[in-house]
Amino acid sequence: MKFTVPPVPSSPTQQSTLNATANVLPRMSDSSDSTPNKKRRVIHWDPEHGRDNGAKRWTVLRLAAWILGGGLALLIVAGLAIRGIRLVVGPQFLRPDAVATSTTTDDPSLAFVTESKATLARENVANALNEMRRLPQDHPSQLQQLILIEKAFLGGEILLANRNYAAAYAHFTALGREIDAFSENVKLKQVTQKAYDEVLVRMRDLDRARDLAPAEFETAFADAGTGRQFFVDGRFATAKKQFDAAFAALDRAEAALKDFVDDNLRQALEAVAAGDKPRALAAFQAALEKDPGNEIGLQGLKRAEVADRVRALIIQGEGLEQKQEHAAAAESYGKAFELDAFSAVAQQGKSRNERLKKETALNAALADATAHREAAAWDQAIAAYERALKVDPTNENVSKALAETRETAQREAVKSALAKALAYENKYEWEQARGSYHETMELDPANTEAKEGYFRTGKMIRTLMQYNKLVDVAESHAQRAEFQSSIRSFNEAMAIKPAYLALTDRVSQLRAVLNLQSKPVDVTFRSDGNCWVSISNFRMLGKISSQTVKMLPGDYEIVSRRKGYQDVLLLLQVRNGSTPPIVSVACTLRASG
Incomplete structure (x- = not known):
């Protein structure tokens, strides 16, 4: 005897959702099957096997055994079928009390939910579900939650197909909130993953500070490990807090590293100023050992190599300055500045003595200018002032x-x-x-x-x-x-x-x-009275026999037109000082064609 489970009624949209779920579930089952070579027992059932060719007699006990066995088998198959359907569409299948509970919610407005409203809620959830599927779900807890959401969506489809619109609307509304929470959880997982990666990168970058702040490094390592475990368990918010604590510990380790480097740089610069080459080199090298790219340290190594020579030139410049030999003093300071372009003492000494040298030259030029001006020697006075301006242009x-x-x-x-x-x-x-x-x-x-x-x-x-x-x-x-x-x-x-x-x-x-x-000139025009006579850009005379017009001197075009005849065009020159012209114009030639 063979039993079949009746198919669950579904719309085309429900069928597409079932197909989408079918695409997800196999992947989950494949990932959970960790034994690729698992043995499976195959049972071949052949009711004719072992039966001899002769027919056995049906007794009362045998007939009762067959009836009891068939009924038991029917109950087992029906139970398995119902359980399978509930795994797909949800536990509410064939449970009227669940549907009744969902429809008798405390919200009285659900009693008037229309099919369009329930369908709109379903479409919104379907769109949100499509967007959710595009999000990366590479965490086991998220994959499991996605499967449950897919199953819940199919349950809502069943309610909608059964025309239970109030229950379907409430179901899809709740499912929409769950999808939003799931999307936020996926984004939080990405943020947490990024924080973990950044912690690992920063621990590697700050490894040179391990011996300066061992306790902070241990704290950061422990916090990162704990956060990683929370991440694996799917507790992303807690994992993020642990990673933040690891960052704080690394900040303290970085501060200890900075203090160490700054202290050695300070000692090195003091040694450079004192001309102590060995002590300066040792301090700069100690700083660069922990911070190889430090620009002050790299520059300081070069300064330390010439620190003794620079110090000697500065001492020489100070002696010359005391003697008011400002030009020579500026030269000594300048040589020291050429060796060490970062020496503030050398730079200031050079600038100061160059200024004093200019002041001496300026005072001498002004004295000459004053003398020449008092003597009314203007050219010489101008030259002296110009010399003073070269010394101090401002x-x-x-x-x-x-x-x-x-x-x-x-x-x-x-x-x-x-x-x-x-x-x-x-x-x-x-x-x-x-x-x-x-x-x-x-x-x-x-x-x-x-x-x-x-x-x-x-x-x-x-x-x-x-x-x-x-x-x-x-x-x-x-x-x-x-x-x-x-x-x-x-x-x-x-x-x-x-x-x-x-x-x-x-x-x-x-x-x-x-x-x-x-002055205007009187011009007389004559025609046959059948032609239209006009003066271009001046006046239309019309059909005239004779007419006198006052015209200013100039050159004019006279046009005569008549239907069925060729147009006549005359050029007229009007001038004062000559006999007033008489213009005769008429159309006499018929138009061809």
């Missing part, structure tokens, strides 16, 4: 005295240049006047009169250039019989013409021509 008093001396020396030159500029301007010689004003400004950049004259003459030069240009433009228009454009340009030129400027013969002739051509 000395404001020297700069002021030099400026005053130069001002006195050039005052007459400024007066002369300014008088020359005014003379040129009075003769309307603008170019020469502007050049003299420019010369004055070079001698005295702050001279207001020179600046005003320079700008005034420049403006007059530009005005004359514009005047001549407008006259040329007006003349060009007049030559092309564009009298109105010529008149406009000529009027603009007359508007900006300086009052003192007389008209040349060329300009006078142009004015006479433009005066003559500025």
